Amino acid sequence: xxxxxxxxxxxxxxxxxxxxxxxxxxxxxxxxxxxxxxxxxxxxxxxxxxxxxxxxxxxxxxxxxxxxxxxxxxxxxxxxxxxxxxxxxxxxxxxxxxxxxxxxxxxxxxxxxxxxxxxxxxxxxxxxxxxxxxxxxxxxxxxxxxxxxxxxxxxxxxxxxxxxxxxxxxxxxxxxxxxx
Amino acid sequence: xxxxxxxxxxxxxxxxxxxxxxxxxxxxxxxxxxxxxxxxxxxxxxxxxxxxxxxxxxxxxxxxxxxxxxxxxxxxxxxxxxxxxxxxxxxxxxxxxxxxxxxxxxxxxxxxxxxxxxxxxxxxxxxxxxxxxxxxxxxxxxxxxxxxxxxxxxxxxxxxxxxxxxxxxxxxxxxxxxxxxxxxxxxxxxxxxxxxxxxxxxxxxxxxxxxxxxxxxxxxxxxxxxxxxxxxxxxxxxxxxxxxxxxxxxxxxxxxxxxxxxxxxxxxxxxxxxxxxxxxxxxxxxxxxxxxxxxxxxxxxxxxxxxxxxxxxxxxxxxxxxxxxxxxxxxxxxxxxxxxxxxxxxxxxxxxxxxxxxxxxxxxxxxxxxxxxxxxxxxxxxxxxxxxxxxxxxxxxxxxxxxxxxxxxxxxxxxxxxxxxxxxxxxxxxxxxxxxxxxxxxxxxxxxxxxxxxxxxxxxxxxxxxxxxxxxxxxxxxxxxxxxxxxxxxxxxxxxxxxxxxxxxxx
Numbered sequence: 001x002x003x004x005x006x007x008x009x010x011x012x013x014x015x016x017x018x019x020x021x022x023x024x025x026x027x028x029x030x031x032x033x034x035x036x037x038x039x040x041x042x043x044x045x046x047x048x049x050x051x052x053x054x055x056x057x058x059x060x061x062x063x064x065x066x067x068x069x070x071x072x073x074x075x076x077x078x079x080x081x082x083x084x085x086x087x088x089x090x091x092x093x094x095x096x097x098x099x100x101x102x103x104x105x106x107x108x109x110x111x112x113x114x115x116x117x118x119x120x121x122x123x124x125x126x127x128x129x130x131x132x133x134x135x136x137x138x139x140x141x142x143x144x145x146x147x148x149x150x151x152x153x154x155x156x157x158x159x160x161x162x163x164x165x166x167x168x169x170x171x172x173x174x175x176x177x178x179x180x
Numbered sequence: 181x182x183x184x185x186x187x188x189x190x191x192x193x194x195x196x197x198x199x200x201x202x203x204x205x206x207x208x209x210x211x212x213x214x215x216x217x218x219x220x221x222x223x224x225x226x227x228x229x230x231x232x233x234x235x236x237x238x239x240x241x242x243x244x245x246x247x248x249x250x251x252x253x254x255x256x257x258x259x260x261x262x263x264x265x266x267x268x269x270x271x272x273x274x275x276x277x278x279x280x281x282x283x284x285x286x287x288x289x290x291x292x293x294x295x296x297x298x299x300x301x302x303x304x305x306x307x308x309x310x311x312x313x314x315x316x317x318x319x320x321x322x323x324x325x326x327x328x329x330x331x332x333x334x335x336x337x338x339x340x341x342x343x344x345x346x347x348x349x350x351x352x353x354x355x356x357x358x359x360x361x362x363x364x365x366x367x368x369x370x371x372x373x374x375x376x377x378x379x380x381x382x383x384x385x386x387x388x389x390x391x392x393x394x395x396x397x398x399x400x401x402x403x404x405x406x407x408x409x410x411x412x413x414x415x416x417x418x419x420x421x422x423x424x425x426x427x428x429x430x431x432x433x434x435x436x437x438x439x440x441x442x443x444x445x446x447x448x449x450x451x452x453x454x455x456x457x458x459x460x461x462x463x464x465x466x467x468x469x470x471x472x473x474x475x476x477x478x479x480x481x482x483x484x485x486x487x488x489x490x491x492x493x494x495x496x497x498x499x500x501x502x503x504x505x506x507x508x509x510x511x512x513x514x515x516x517x518x519x520x521x522x523x524x525x526x527x528x529x530x531x532x533x534x535x536x537x538x539x540x541x542x543x544x545x546x547x548x549x550x551x552x553x554x555x556x557x558x559x560x561x562x563x564x565x566x567x568x569x570x571x572x573x574x575x576x577x578x579x580x581x582x583x584x585x586x587x588x589x590x591x592x593x594x595x596x597x598x599x600x601x602x603x604x605x606x607x608x609x610x611x612x613x614x615x616x617x618x619x620x621x622x623x624x625x626x627x628x629x630x631x632x633x634x635x636x637x638x639x640x641x642x643x644x645x646x647x648x649x650x651x652x653x654x655x656x657x658x659x660x661x662x663x664x665x666x667x668x669x670x671x672x673x674x675x676x677x678x679x680x681x682x683x684x685x686x687x
Binding site: 090091092093094096139 | 343351357
């Protein structure tokens with residue numbers, strides 16, 4: 001009797017385990033309840049505002065434009081000294097993580113190996129990069145929104161001459177009703 | 181036995197309410213129409229905090245509010261009041277937190293989602309208006325109050341020395357436009373809906389046909405001149421002024437931003453063409469920048485925004501019954517914004533030797549904004565009051581019918597139907613329109629913008645009454661190496677002033 005009971009218990013446990021495995025496999029990888037782990041490049045939006053994915057994509061895209069430009073190409077193997085200035089947030093959202101964007105810009109430039117990065121307090125440098133993020137927002141009736149975010153990089157010489165300017169736009173739209 | 185006891189109990193209850201009945205059913209000769217203006221609902225419960233604030237005990241008022249407020253997690257109004265009380269007590273970072281919370285609650289209520297959805301134009305303006313149970317709903321805030329919430333947040337950020345003031349003020353500019361459109365839409369929809377209900381009730385209540393609009397407009401008449409100073413309640417220029425201020429501060433490092441500051445000041449001036457400080461800023465930014473001087477911006481809130489009070493007009497309504505014509509008193513209740521008395525006529529800034537540096541002038545006339553809002557929503561308010569009044573009359577008619585029927589069926593026991601009449605009277609005394617409003621808001625936001633010499637490290641603010649006598653004064657220390665921002669609050673006999681923490685542009 002006891003053996004029969006144990007056998008039944010084992011079967012129930014096995015079925016339960018299979019269900020759990022199936023449950024995990026059929027959902028998004030890493031899913032826990034209603035929360036899913038997304039790829040770091042994912043740029044899904046719940047609102048017409050920037051997400052962490054946008055910050056990184058924005059920063060990389062604009063910085064790549066700068067690094068591939070004729071201005072930077074003309075440096076050759078010189079490796080000039082460069083300051084990456086603090087990002088100026090001119091959007092209507094004070095919650096934008098300006099430090100994250102600044103860090104990713106600096107990381108991308110540094111990773112290129114084309115320049116030497118110096119601190120903002122340095123007195124000896126060749127170029128300074130000023131960065132700015134801004135947005136415009138069009139508002140329709142019943143909660144519709146269309147927001148355009150722009151990230152801009154401007155490179156100046158020590159004497160203040162503009163050497164180059166690069167930017168990227170990201171339009172974000174929000175429908176009348178929530179999509180998610 | 182049980183039934184007998186129950187009847188005795190009911191009879192005892194009815195008898196207890198006999199005095200109410202006699203007050204509600206009166207003869208034509210006894211009719212005296214009365215009018216009262218009183219505090220009620222939220223306005224009444226907040227008085228102790230406001231009295232303490234007005235008396236100059238701003239920190240005590242702040243603490244009292246923190247203890248008395250029911251909830252901060254889901255009550256935007258508690259957070260708004262706490263924010264102004266915190267700011268006036270010199271706790272700008274606390275103010276930022278309360279304002280962030282109130283903004284989040286408004287956003288969540290508006291869109292059913294998180295922040296960023298604050299542009300959705302839903303809201304329950306109409307629903308609230310029809311039911312008449314406004315204070316039972318979560319406070320949805322008047323449109324102009326939400327704009328002022330962001331204005332206040334930008335002030336708190338400036339005091340904290342944070343450039344985030346610019347981001348918030350940009351949002352305020354957008355929000356004002358959204359709120360204007362929402363207000364116009366809500367008024368139209370509410371008007372159509374209420375007209376429909378009125379027509380339906382009118383068919384049943386020929387006897388209760390009063391011209392409510394004219395009664396309400398009569399009450400608004402003393403405020404008409406002030407309300408008409410503005411073309412709408414959504415022309416608050418403060419957000420543009422703060423944008424100009426931040427851009428001007430930034431322009432000391434980046435000259436190109438001086439033009440941006442000029443554009444912002446011009447936009448502010450378009451919304452308030454009479455403002456001396458805005459005129460001066462526009463003129464000044466068209467000239468080359470003065471060298472060797474430091475810029476000071478002062479923003480001061482003066483007095484209190486009009487208080488929401490309950491206007492009750494008791495109307496005598498004729499009701500035709502089987503026993504002839506009878507009269508009942510049916511109250512008509514309206515929330516009325518009533519301006520506060522102000523002692524302060526002007527505020528001046530001087531150095532410690534008494535040399536005048538500037539006189540503050542209006543940037544945002546909040547009193548006028550509030551009264552204009554009241555005026556523009558008068559049609560809906562009149563309809564709402566009318567409907568509530570009609571419902572009362574209908575109830576009274578039904579109760580009279582019940583009373584007569586009861587008299588015939590139960591040996592003319594006047595108490596039986598009187599119970600229903602009492603219920604109506606009790607309901608009337610307990611209900612009132614939404615009496616909630618942001619009570620710590622000032623009547624005006626004034627400002628001054630001026631340059632000071634390099635060594636000046638203190639300034640004195642002095643308020644004067646209309647006769648030129650000093651009302652109150654306050655001294656504030658400055659960062660003697662940089663440009664400065666000062667926030668002040670003038671509460672009639674008291675004046676408080678605070679200067680900024682280290683600014684984002686300070687080296």
